[in-house]
Amino acid sequence: MAVSSWAASTSYSLGDIRRGATDQVTGLFFKCTTAGTSASSEPDWPTDIGSTVTDNNVVWAAISSVFEELSKLSPSAIIELFEVHLSNDLHGSNDIYRFHNGCNADVTSNITWDGNAYSRLPIIADGFEYSSAGTLPRPTLTIANLDNTITALLVVVNTSNHGNDLVGAEVRRIRTLKKYLDGESTADPNAQRPVEIWTIDRKSSENRDAVQFELASAIDQPGVKIPRRQLIGNICQWAYRSSECSYTGSNYFDVNDNPETSLINDRCGKRISSCKLRFGENNPLPFGSFPSAGRSS
Structure with missing residues (x-):
């Protein structure tokens, strides 16, 4: 298209x-x-x-x-890139490690995108899907360790901060297309999906074959709260017909989304379905809740 x-x-x-x-x-x-x-x-x-x-x-x-x-029937292959950003306060340096798993488009070597080199490394990235069930995803990143690359990195980090195991490091998941990589005729560093930013919450396993890390959203951390508002799923927190709600129309419904004929009986059910009845099925909704939450840049 x-x-x-x-x-x-x-x-x-x-x-x-x-x-x-x-x-x-x-x-x-x-x-x-x-x-x-x-x-x-x-x-x-x-x-x-x-x-x-x-x-x-x-x-x-x-x-x-x-x-x-x-949107095309046969789009260019999706390339998944990962960056691990260390923090000097936690890990003793501000180094950035970049890699890709080379699974798509038969990319069997290192690649360059936006001027940065990404090393090819066997990776299994799982659990990034969001749902509206109210639970934030806790993805896992499993990285091959056959040459002890990750173990060596952990040793360096733990020398600076004993037992840290990269906890607190920022992981960026970048998805672009093969046609936009450096060296392609259509190379474009701006052509990418929104960058996902995660934090390493813990090292869940380590052996000579692989190291697995569990990731968490920036708002899914101990002691972290979103200022002033609770993270409530599927129940709108706005006062009906307030400036946040912004509804001023003359379509009236009761709390169960049944049509009403007068303003005096107009009550919002605080559901997405209630919002759609008033603003339209395919229009932007000022829904004051969090069906799913995360961080992107």
């Missing part, structure tokens, strides 16, 4: 995705977050994912161009 170019004086709906017409911003497409009609001249597109630009009365947000490639 190809993404069309932006056009002047054109009506755009919420969720429409366009590419730049004359100014092709590398690695980025733009998603309509406020519907309206575009200006007579092309806007100055932002260059960072998540940044926005106002185009007459349309607002566009920058998203990754990986969207287009993944």
